[in-house]
Amino acid sequence: MFARPRKQRRSDVNERIKKIHSAIADKLLSHPELFEQAENTLESRYQNKMMRYGSYLLWKGIIEARDQPDVFKALLLADDERTANLRRETIFTGILSEDEREKLL
Structure with a gap:
């Protein structure tokens, strides 16, 4: 059996994470009250210096697009490396x- 190259493994992980985020986006858009939880997490991580200002701004921009579902999903699920890392x-x-996550994977 051959080990898959690191780049391929990273790509596979990114695809699983993207799939999870697609489901997250759908749930958030159908239950907008959940955005408050995400905003609290964002602010907490930034205030506790667990996140750089650039990442904070990117997340803030994604959240602010919630009133435009297509834009919100496009920003959250973008294929660029920066968003994948985010x-x-x-x-x-x-x-x-956990059940929802398990069903996805």
Whole structure:
């Protein structure tokens, strides 16, 4: 059995994370009250210096697009490397239940 190259493994992980974030986006848009939880996580991480200002601004921009569902999803699910890295340190923890996550994967 051959080990997959690191780049391929990273790509596979990114795709799973993107799939989870697609489900998160759908849930957030159908339950807008959950955005408050994400905003609290964002502010807490930034205030506790767990996040750089650039990442804070990117997350803030994504959240502010929530009134435009297509734009919100496009920003959250963008294929660029910066957004993929941002999703790896998501502020949307706790939005999906463990059962919801397991069903996706």
